[in-house]
Amino acid sequence: MPLRPLAEADLDMILEWRNQQAVRLSMYSQHHISPEEHRAWHERMSRDPACHWLVFARGDVPVGVAYFTNISPNERTAEWGFYTAPHAIAGTGTLLGIEVLTFGFRMLAIDTIDAEVLASNSASLRLHSKLGFTEQRRFIQPLSDGTRFVQVVRHRLNADQWAITRQSLLAPLERFNAEQRHESTSPD
Numbered sequence: 001m002p003l004r005p006l007a008e009a010d011l012d013m014i015l016e017w018r019n020q021q022a023v024r025l026s027m028y029s030q031h032h033i034s035p036e037e038h039r040a041w042h043e044r045m046s047r048d049p050a051c052h053w054l055v056f057a058r059g060d061v062p063v064g065v066a067y068f069t070n071i072s073p074n075e076r077t078a079e080w081g082f083y084t085a086p087h088a089i090a091g092t093g094t095l096l097g098i099e100v101l102t103f104g105f106r107m108l109a110i111d112t113i114d115a116e117v118l119a120s121n122s123a124s125l126r127l128h129s130k131l132g133f134t135e136q137r138r139f140i141q142p143l144s145d146g147t148r149f150v151q152v153v154r155h156r157l158n159a160d161q162w163a164i165t166r167q168s169l170l171a172p173l174e175r176f177n178a179e180q181r182h183e184s185t186s187p188d
Contacts, residue, residue, distance in 0.1 A: 003099050006053035006065065011042055013085075014055075014065050023083045026121045029144040052108065056082075056096040063088040066100040068108060076111040078104060093123075097131045098169055105159045112158050116141075119151035132165030133157045 006014070015038045017023060024030045033041075045051050050071045056064040066082035082100065084092045104110045115133060117124045133155035141152045157165075 002057050002095075003054045003103055004057070006055055008042070010055055010062070010065075011038060013062060017065065017083060017085050020086050022086075026083070026118055026124065028141070028150075031145065054100060054103065056092075056099060058092070058095070063092050064096045066096060068104055068110070068113075071108065071110070073109070076109060077114065078108065078110045078112075079114045079116070080104065081115065093127050094130065094169065097127060098166060101131060101157070101162055102166060105162055110159070112156060113162075115155040115157075117153050117155065119153050125153060128155045130169075131157065132161045134161075 012035075015033060015035065018027075018038075019032055024032070045053060050069065052068045052071060054066050055062050056066060062085065064082060064084040066080065068078040068080050071078040080100065082093070082096055084096065101113065104113055113133075114136075115128055117128060119125070119138065134157070136154040136156050138151055138153050140149050142149050
C-alpha cells in the first residue's frame with residue numbers, strides 16, 4: 001500500500017519538504033520552520049485524535065505527505081491538505097489524492113472533506129477541481145504572522161461525488177496498466 005502513518009523517523013524528511021519555498025508559500029505559516037518548532041508540532045499532532053497524518057510513497061520512496069485535521073466522527077467531516085516532495089514527478093499529486101481521499105472516505109468513514117487553498121496556488125486549485133472538489137466560497141484570511149492577508153478558496157468534496165470522480169480518474173490508469181501488461185507478455 002502506498003500510504004502509511006507518519007512516523008517520528010519521517011520528521012526530518014517532511015521538515016525539509018515543508019521548508020521548500022514553493023510549499024511554504026502555499027501555507028498559512030510561511031516562515032522557515034525550525035527543527036524545534038517541527039518537533040513540538042509533531043508532539044501536539046500525535047496526541048490529537050482529530051488529526052491523521054500519512055506518508056505517500058511510490059514503491060519504497062516517500063514522495064508526499066497528506067493529512068486530515070478537524071476530524072469529527074459524529075459529523076463525519078474532516079479537512080485535508082497535502083504537499084509533495086521536491087523530487088516528486090508530475091502526476092504525484094493526483095495519485096496521492098486518489099489514495100488519500102479513498103482512505104479518508106473508506107477507512108476514516110468521512111462523508112465530507114473540506115480543503116482551504118490559497119487563491120495564489122493555481123496548481124492546487126486545479127488539482128482540487130480534478131479530484132472533484134467544488135468551490136464553496138472565497139474569503140480573506142491573515143497569515144500566521146498576522147501582518148499579511150491572503151485570499152483563500154474553500155472547497156468541499158462528498159463521498160458520493162468522490163465515488164464518481166475516483167472512477168473517472170482510475171479508468172485511464174487501469175487501461176494504461178493493462179496495455180503495459182499486454183506489451184510485456186507479447187512475443188517480439
